[in-house]
Amino acid sequence: MSVSPPSAEHQAHLRGLLEAYMAKKGLRSTEQRRLIVNEFFKAPAHVTIEELLAQVRAIDPRIGYATVYRTLKLFAECGVAHERRFHDGVTRYEIAHEGEHHDHLICIECGSITEFEEPAIEKLQDEVAARYGFTVRSHKHELYGLCANCSARSG
Amino acid sequence: MSVSPPSAEHQAHLRGLLEAYMAKKGLRSTEQRRLIVNEFFKAPAHVTIEELLAQVRAIDPRIGYATVYRTLKLFAECGVAHERRFHDGVTRYEIAHEGEHHDHLICIECGSITEFEEPAIEKLQDEVAARYGFTVRSHKHELYGLCANCSARSG
DNA sequence: TTATATGCAAATTGTTTGCAAGTAT
DNA sequence: ATACTTGCAAACAATTTGCATATAA
Numbered sequence A, B: 001m002s003v004s005p006p007s008a009e010h011q012a013h014l015r016g017l018l019e020a021y022m023a024k025k026g027l028r029s030t031e032q033r034r035l036i037v038n039e040f041f042k043a044p045a046h047v048t049i050e051e052l053l054a055q056v057r058a059i060d061p062r063i064g065y066a067t068v069y070r071t072l073k074l075f076a077e078c079g080v081a082h083e084r085r086f087h088d089g090v091t092r093y094e095i096a097h098e099g100e101h102h103d104h105l106i107c108i109e110c111g112s113i114t115e116f117e118e119p120a121i122e123k124l125q126d127e128v129a130a131r132y133g134f135t136v137r138s139h140k141h142e143l144y145g146l147c148a149n150c151s152a153r154s155g
Numbered sequence C: 001t002t003a004t005a006t007g008c009a010a011a012t013t014g015t016t017t018g019c020a021a022g023t024a025t
Numbered sequence D: 001a002t003a004c005t006t007g008c009a010a011a012c013a014a015t016t017t018g019c020a021t022a023t024a025a
Helices: A008-025 A031-042 A049-057 A065-078 A119-131 A148-153 B008-025 B031-042 B049-057 B065-078 B119-131 B148-154
Strands: A081-085 A091-095 A103-107 A113-116 A135-146 B081-085 B091-095 B103-107 B113-116 B135-146
Touching: A008 A031, A008 A065, A031 A049, A031 A065, A031 A091, A049 A065, A049 A091, A065 A081, A065 A091, A119 A135, A119 B119, A119 B135, A135 B119, B008 B031, B008 B065, B031 B049, B031 B065, B031 B091, B049 B065, B049 B091, B065 B081, B065 B091, B119 B135, B135 B148
Parallel strands: A103 A135, B103 B135
Antiparallel strands: A081 A091, A103 A113, A135 B135, B081 B091, B103 B113
């Protein structure tokens, strides 16, 4: 529910971003890149390089790890994806959302990741920063614990 | 200002924690461990293994990386220190504070780390978790940007 | 054509572990 | 004596890079 694929419209917007960025940088549209973009949009949220690699290899087994790695970096650079690194030390990629920034609830039992948005927290956070004369550029707010399912299951 | 060494009293408390834990586990008080505890209490907050290693080697150059590594892990296990991993992927250790949990402002320019505490955020965070039936065990809230000094300097 | 992209394998980075020799109890 | 510790070096895990070959423009 908190993780849904991008609307056709939003997806088109992101493809536009990527295309514009590639044009500006003189980068080329290759078969691998086209495949990786398409699979990335179909992939579950917070996908890892390994996971996406497996997914694209199901279609073309000759794709290399480094190609997926570099393509996801490219997505992050042009704003199509966000890089996230949670507790477990693996980098995950998430499709850039429309509108608001969101944060994460991470289940330490089953690994599920849920997104949440809480403007009141963002507001307080800005107040804290102001108190220290700090200029916020980005932030990370992650809650670790047991998701509803795992809470029920384990007590 | 937000980073001050532990009071003599608090330090004694932490040493007690460590001693009790070591006794319970049958661990031994060695020269290396005594040196590392002492230096850790003198070290700046959010020290890395490398930094603490350099600091203890200034006193005894024969100390190995792994010894510092394992001793800091031990501190974390018994509640004398907290492990933190920020943006840059290096693990840092911080002396366990009295009382409340705190979070961090990290300057992406000079690397300085400031601590903050905001009960209202913690409260909202618990409300968000409750909304999802999520049981919070720990959390990470980090603001990245420019500290007061660097904001002034770079515009 | 020619600069960019790919796939492989090797290099890096930071952390973790195995083991023989040393040491606290 | 015995079990824990140490320091070294090697293993790991995840990411990043160099380079020869392939390919888009």
